Amino acid sequence: MSSPANVADRPVDDHPGGARLEVRNLRKVYTGRGEPVEAVADLTFEVRPGELVCVVGPSGAGKTTLLRCLAGLLPATSGDVSLGGAPITGPPPGMAVVLQEYGRSLFPWMSVAQNVELPLKEKRVPKARRAELVDETLAAVGLADVAGSYPWQLSGGMQQRVAIARAVAYEPQVLLMDEPFAAVDAQTRFELEDLVRTLWKRLGITVVFVTHDIDEAIYLGERVLVLSARPTVVLEDVAVGLGADRDQLETRGDAEFARLRTHVYELVQQAKQGVRSLADAHLTHPADTPPRAGA
Amino acid sequence: MTGVLRVLRSVLLTLGLPAVILLAWWFTSAGSTTFYNPPLSAILGTFRETWFSAPLGESRLAVDVVPSVLRLLAGYGIALVAGIALGVAIGSSRALRAFAEPVLEFFRAIPPPVLVPVLMLFLGIGDTMKIVVIAIGCLWPVLLNTVEGVRGLDPVLRDTARAYRLGLVATLRHLVLRGASPQIVTGARQALSIGIILMVISEMFAAKDGLGFSIVQFQRGFAIPEMWSGVILLGVVGVLLSLVFRAVSHAVLRWYLGYRQSQHGGA
Numbered sequence: 419m420s421s422p423a424n425v426a427d428r429p430v431d432d433h434p435g436g437a438r439l440e441v442r443n444l445r446k447v448y449t450g451r452g453e454p455v456e457a458v459a460d461l462t463f464e465v466r467p468g469e470l471v472c473v474v475g476p477s478g479a480g481k482t483t484l485l486r487c488l489a490g491l492l493p494a495t496s497g498d499v500s501l502g503g504a505p506i507t508g509p510p511p512g513m514a515v516v517l518q519e520y521g522r523s524l525f526p527w528m529s530v531a532q533n534v535e536l537p538l539k540e541k542r543v544p545k546a547r548r549a550e551l552v553d554e555t556l557a558a559v560g561l562a563d564v565a566g567s568y569p570w571q572l573s574g575g576m577q578q579r580v581a582i583a584r585a586v587a588y589e590p591q592v593l594l595m596d597e598p599f600a601a602v603d604a605q606t607r608f609e610l611e612d613l614v615r616t617l618w619k620r621l622g623i624t625v626v627f628v629t630h631d632i633d634e635a636i637y638l639g640e641r642v643l644v645l646s647a648r649p650t651v652v653l654e655d656v657a658v659g660l661g662a663d664r665d666q667l668e669t670r671g672d673a674e675f676a677r678l679r680t681h682v683y684e685l686v687q688q689a690k691q692g693v694r695s696l697a698d699a700h701l702t703h704p705a706d707t708p709p710r711a712g713a
Numbered sequence: 714m715t716g717v718l719r720v721l722r723s724v725l726l727t728l729g730l731p732a733v734i735l736l737a738w739w740f741t742s743a744g745s746t747t748f749y750n751p752p753l754s755a756i757l758g759t760f761r762e763t764w765f766s767a768p769l770g771e772s773r774l775a776v777d778v779v780p781s782v783l784r785l786l787a788g789y790g791i792a793l794v795a796g797i798a799l800g801v802a803i804g805s806s807r808a809l810r811a812f813a814e815p816v817l818e819f820f821r822a823i824p825p826p827v828l829v830p831v832l833m834l835f836l837g838i839g840d841t842m843k844i845v846v847i848a849i850g851c852l853w854p855v856l857l858n859t860v861e862g863v864r865g866l867d868p869v870l871r872d873t874a875r876a877y878r879l880g881l882v883a884t885l886r887h888l889v890l891r892g893a894s895p896q897i898v899t900g901a902r903q904a905l906s907i908g909i910i911l912m913v914i915s916e917m918f919a920a921k922d923g924l925g926f927s928i929v930q931f932q933r934g935f936a937i938p939e940m941w942s943g944v945i946l947l948g949v950v951g952v953l954l955s956l957v958f959r960a961v962s963h964a965v966l967r968w969y970l971g972y973r974q975s976q977h978g979g980a
Contacts, residue, residue, distance in 0.1 A: 491872050508875075515876045522869035527891045527968040536887060537877035568968055570975040588877065 436468035436624035437502035437591035444497035457483040459649030470625040472635035475645030514585035518597040520578040524569040531565040555587040575606030781924040785912040788847025800859025825850030838919040851904035858900025862893025
């Protein structure tokens with residue numbers, strides 16, 4: 419298995435880079451049988467091209483609803499979502515997704531390589547280039563030697579690497595990840611987090627990473643959007659000043675990391691209790707350098 | 714050594730019971746003087762000259778068995794194509810399902826052999842009638858299982874296919890048909906046994922050739938050993954068809970066995 423570390427050597431210029439993702443007054447109400455449920459009340463935020471933004475919130479905060487709206491898999495009740503200025507009405511080109519259920523998002527009747535290749539075929543990427551992309555990305559996620567295996571022959575962490583490889587091979591401008599590491603063990607999770615950071619830096623794409631894990635959000639993100647409980651609004655847009663190079667030991671031991679962790683943790687606790695704006699939040703550990711980004 | 718033993722064991726397990734039954738039949742019928750229950754030795758003795766008498770082109774194998782099997786394959790093939798196509802359409806659309814389900818339940822409840830006299834009125838007693846009877850009988854298990862298979866497709870896989878903008882053709886080919894293939898194969902297996910039954914029955918009512926026709930003809934002519942040999946040949950044809958089916962379904966579902974094991978056994 420080749421190390422994921424060598425991927426940083428590849429030149430960046432043959433990738434399209436990131437696109438701007440804008441969400442304005444997004445609202446989603448589920449109307450099915452019974453009472454309509456307002457999952458998302460009013461979300462407005464922006465992800466700049468090439469930025470890595472994490473989204474955290476209490477469980478049931480409509481994180482997955484938000485991501486499905488961003489992916490064009492779910493129509494919004496009102497409000498706008500746009501990618502590079504173009505409104506999203508269905509799954510847009512140039513967007514790739516990695517879902518939490520790795521075991522169910524890979525086609526079990528296809529080999530690992532075929533899974534990675536299928537979206538490229540639909541994109542009409544020429545055959546030679548397809549083979550190149552499949553080889554490259556599988557090597558980048560350290561799975562070159564299992565290209566011919568079926569996904570279900572691999573461990574959970576490896577399956578999620580396949581899903582990441584598929585997303586990266588697609589050469590997207592935006593990568594959406596929905597709690598991708600929630601179901602893998604802690605050590606694998608650290609490796610995969612570093613893999614995401616490495617790939618993101620190499621490709622220069624826009625990444626939206628949804629997670630319920632506060633540490634993960636801070637470790638990965640340039641910004642962390644903290645959501646309220648449903649119906650969802652943005653509680654705070656927290657800038658993460660941890661620099662470009664992150665290290666599992668150094669970064670997580672950093673005083674700034676600890677401060678951010680405390681702050682976001684308190685916000686999520688407040689959100690669980692139904693607090694819907696920063697002004698109403700009672701924070702016992704006030705953030706001394708109020709980190710505001712975006713808004 | 715253990716490998717040889719294992720092979721030996723599986724051969725014994727597979728062939729053991731048929732061998733016991735044949736031997737039991739052979740010995741219990743050995744001294745039989747009953748006209749309707751001739752010794753197995755007499756049945757097997759007549760087998761060759763009844764079905765394979767030279768020249769091969771004019772033997773009953775070519776004149777009766779081959780047309781039967783061809784009609785079966787034609788009807789079965791039509792049922793597979795129509796059943797899968799309709800099943801995918803109905804399985805993909807909730808509205809269509811609600812619309813079609815009562816009618817499907819009704820037609821499924823009609824035993825297909827009952828259609829033979831009805832269809833004879835419209836289609837005569839030729840090949841068309843028999844092929845249509847087989848096709849209609851085989852259609853339901855294929856259709857209903859395909860509907861179930863398509864309905865049961867994982868929504869996460871559907872989302873994945875949509876998110877990566879798979880077109881209609883690719884979605885059908887790589888997601889819907891492959892994902893529903895375990896159920897489709899189940900339906901096709903049920904349909905095959907129904908098809909064999911209908912192949913025989915459709916010939917018993919009225920026909921000018923066919924395996925079922927031959928058996929009835931022997932019975933009416935009191936050619937009892939020949940009749941029994943026809944029943945045995947029918948069984949052999951059935952076993953051969955199911956072996957072919959097994960080989961094909963094994964190739965189609967190679968992924969499925971391991972996948973299922975990984976879902977239930979491991980992880």
